[in-house]
Amino acid sequence: MSEIGERVKKIVVEHLGVEPEKVVDSASFIDDLGADSLDTVELVMAFEEEFGCEIPDDAAETILTVGDATKFLEKNAKS
Amino acid sequence: MRRVVVTGLGMLTPLGCGVDATWARILAGDSGGKKIDTFDVSDLPSQVACYIPRGDGTGGTFNPDQWMEPKDQRKVDDFIVYAMCAAKQALDDADWHPKSDEDQFATGTMIGSGIGGLTGIAETAVLLKERGPRRVSPFFIPGRLINLASGYVSIEHGLKGPNHAVVTACSTGAHAVGDAARLIALGDAEVMVAGGAESPISRIGIAGFCAARALSTGFNETPEKASRPYDKDRDGFVMGEGAGVLVLEEYEHAKRRGAKIYAEVTGYGLSGDAFHITSPPPDGNGGFRSMSMALKRAGLVASDLDYINAHGTSTQVGDEIELGAVERLLGNAASKVSMSSTKSATGHLLGAAGAIEAIFAILAIRDNVVPPTINLDNPSVQTAIDLVPHTSRKRDVNVALSNSFGFGGTNASVIVQRVTN
Numbered sequence: 001m002s003e004i005g006e007r008v009k010k011i012v013v014e015h016l017g018v019e020p021e022k023v024v025d026s027a028s029f030i031d032d033l034g035a036d037s038l039d040t041v042e043l044v045m046a047f048e049e050e051f052g053c054e055i056p057d058d059a060a061e062t063i064l065t066v067g068d069a070t071k072f073l074e075k076n077a078k079s
Numbered sequence: 080m081r082r083v084v085v086t087g088l089g090m091l092t093p094l095g096c097g098v099d100a101t102w103a104r105i106l107a108g109d110s111g112g113k114k115i116d117t118f119d120v121s122d123l124p125s126q127v128a129c130y131i132p133r134g135d136g137t138g139g140t141f142n143p144d145q146w147m148e149p150k151d152q153r154k155v156d157d158f159i160v161y162a163m164c165a166a167k168q169a170l171d172d173a174d175w176h177p178k179s180d181e182d183q184f185a186t187g188t189m190i191g192s193g194i195g196g197l198t199g200i201a202e203t204a205v206l207l208k209e210r211g212p213r214r215v216s217p218f219f220i221p222g223r224l225i226n227l228a229s230g231y232v233s234i235e236h237g238l239k240g241p242n243h244a245v246v247t248a249c250s251t252g253a254h255a256v257g258d259a260a261r262l263i264a265l266g267d268a269e270v271m272v273a274g275g276a277e278s279p280i281s282r283i284g285i286a287g288f289c290a291a292r293a294l295s296t297g298f299n300e301t302p303e304k305a306s307r308p309y310d311k312d313r314d315g316f317v318m319g320e321g322a323g324v325l326v327l328e329e330y331e332h333a334k335r336r337g338a339k340i341y342a343e344v345t346g347y348g349l350s351g352d353a354f355h356i357t358s359p360p361p362d363g364n365g366g367f368r369s370m371s372m373a374l375k376r377a378g379l380v381a382s383d384l385d386y387i388n389a390h391g392t393s394t395q396v397g398d399e400i401e402l403g404a405v406e407r408l409l410g411n412a413a414s415k416v417s418m419s420s421t422k423s424a425t426g427h428l429l430g431a432a433g434a435i436e437a438i439f440a441i442l443a444i445r446d447n448v449v450p451p452t453i454n455l456d457n458p459s460v461q462t463a464i465d466l467v468p469h470t471s472r473k474r475d476v477n478v479a480l481s482n483s484f485g486f487g488g489t490n491a492s493v494i495v496q497r498v499t500n
Binding site for chain 2: 014015016017038041042045048049054
């Protein structure tokens, strides 16, 4: 997993309180990791904070899995 | 009206996590007073508070992870975590874990708070100003709202009956117990999980109550002496934190399932002072009327009372006004009644106070013992009423009344009695 992927995973584990081994690229935040709609909003905020970038609402709507987040952040991360 | 009994108790107080842990230290005359060490108090006149003892969960300490998932704790202010802790204790104690639709629909929740998520509101206001609205968490609102204590508890335990929350400042806990008992008496629920929770020990909380001149300021180096109701040196209340929750249940429902019954809630009185936002009227007529109403509702007279758990916050004005109202209520019976303020030991838990103090009144009945008013070295007035100075005392207690009076001139009195068939 990429360095960004590792940081994404750490945030997801911390915020959703899930086992690290469940946080794989294909895992859906809502369907596989038990997040609700508010959790996903907070996750996106945590990604913005960690990676120093803004994730606009229309982009946030396309981030449904761990892999989606990693892919987006590999392109847009500023820190 | 249907009869309402108490079948479960839960508490988290500055004297410990759990009813037994707290009660043992109350009876031993311990104080929960500590120097504030969780934020800067160098510029605050009051520097003492009664903290919950945090630890690994053994020895009466509070380990929040045992009561709420860490990921959920992050989303809410502490008063909700405290409510989760006390509610689980109470439901376990009552052995009431509704699973069927019928049982879940018949079980409601009424856990209030005086202020709710003060700390989270203050921190988020700073965040908003410094970093803008995009940094405000989606959990900001649902983690601060007062009724979310009831909300989280109901979700955790599948309680689908009335879902309600009281907000009447320092009367909250007493109103929750009284109002929840009414819902059962009127048939809106068979079981209610009722009480209060509060987490006000923060810089903004202390600053606010200091500004209102409500807190003790003269005992910053001797925090265990700061809460001293009725003593001539008292100079304000000491902030506490925690939660108290009771399982209230319709009497026949409790008997049918063989539940342990602690006591019956027989009396409840409410009144308003319509006088001043923070001070009671000098004649204490609001408190007098709430106590009188509670007696009338219970079908009792003042001389039937054995124990009164006073509001007694350790403020200059309030303690003597309440005492005067109680003397007027009791008349010639004053010398047979014991009245103590357990706030001398716990500090003032604001919206949780009425709930933990109703529990103390119930335990006084269970154990035939009255808890002490600690630090009462020199009473500021003479009274025929036994104020139980310093040490607890064994005596018969069959009928107990608990008073709670709040900012806004809101008064509540709850009467609990030993159950008789």
